[in-house]
Amino acid sequence: MKKFLKITLRVVLGLIAFVALYLFAAWSLSKITVPAEPGTSQDVTIYILTNGVHTDIVVPVKNEQMNWSKELKFENTVGKDTTANFVGMGWSDKGFYLNTPTWAELKFSVAFKAAFALSSSAIHATYHKELKESPSCKKLTISQAQYTRLIVYITQSFKTDAAGHLMNIKTNANYDTDDAFYEAHRKYNLFYTCNTWANNALKACGQKACLWTPADSPIFDKYE
Template sequence: MRKFIKISLRVVLGFVAFVALYLFAAWSLSKIAISAEPVTTQDVTIYILTNGVHTDIVVPVKNEQVDWSKELKFENTVGKDTVASYVGMGWGDKGFYLNTPTWADLKFSTAFKAAFALSTSAMHVTYHKELIESATCKKIIISKAQYARLITYVTESFKTDSAGHFINIKTNANYGKDDAFYEAHRKYNLFFTCNTWANNTLKSCGQKACLWTPADTPIFDKYR
């Protein structure tokens, strides 16, 4: 019994130490800012958008560099509305996206699998007719060259079929009439979250970002 108690105590203390170290790393590393590249030309308007937990990267539906609607088809949304100026994209755990419409629906198994990279990931895509700047929606203007790098990073996050097309996930778990889900690369875990992906997307195109963050607030702090 004594041996069992000792082992149990060590396990508990080890878990507490891990959580404390993780929280300290999340706090301290997110405070370290990555500066934006020097301004060259202001060509493309993008946004970062948060729902209070998760960050989306929002870009024009179409410009001379890319037409996202060719792969992220309007017909894959419930509303099939083609009148949209912007498309938001966010990466995340597939189980969270499809099986957890509200926090009340969160299951331990879903959270456990997500935390320890035991499930697959998905891209959540939402069309927007307009965006209004606020504390949860920040506008960023970048150059064509920077946007080209963003396009590459985001595109490489989508899984593709044998013909090179993004793979739409057929589901009824849509959040509204203007969104859809697609298969994605990588696995969600404690060290690579939906916000880590968004933060890395900003890094890819030379914008202000955190050294590392699993949360959305540190990203938006850089754009106050």
């Protein structure tokens, strides 16, 4: 019994130490700023958008460099509205997206699988007609070359079928009438979250970002 209690105590202390180190790393590394590339032209308007937990990268539906609606088809949304000017994309755990309509409905099994990379991932694409700057929505202007790199980063996050097309997830878990879900690469975990993906997207296109962050607020702190 004494041996069992000693082992249990070590496990508990180990978990506490892990959580403390994780929180310290999340706080300290997110404070370190990766600076924006200097002296670039301002050709393309993009946005970063948060719902208070999760960061989306929002880009034009189409310009001379990319027409996202060719693969992120309007017909995959409930509303099938083709008048949107922007499309926001966010990467996350598939279980979070499809099985957790609100945080109150979050199941332990979903959270556990996500935290330890035991589930697959998805990209949530949401069409927007217009966006207004606010504490939760920041406007950025980037060069065409930077946008090309962002396109590559985002498209490489999608899974494709044998014909090279994006794989729409058929579901009734849509958040509204203007969104859809797609299969994605990688697995969500404690060290690579939805916000880590968005933060890396900003790095890919030469914008201010955190050295590393699992949360959304440190990203938006860089743009206050």
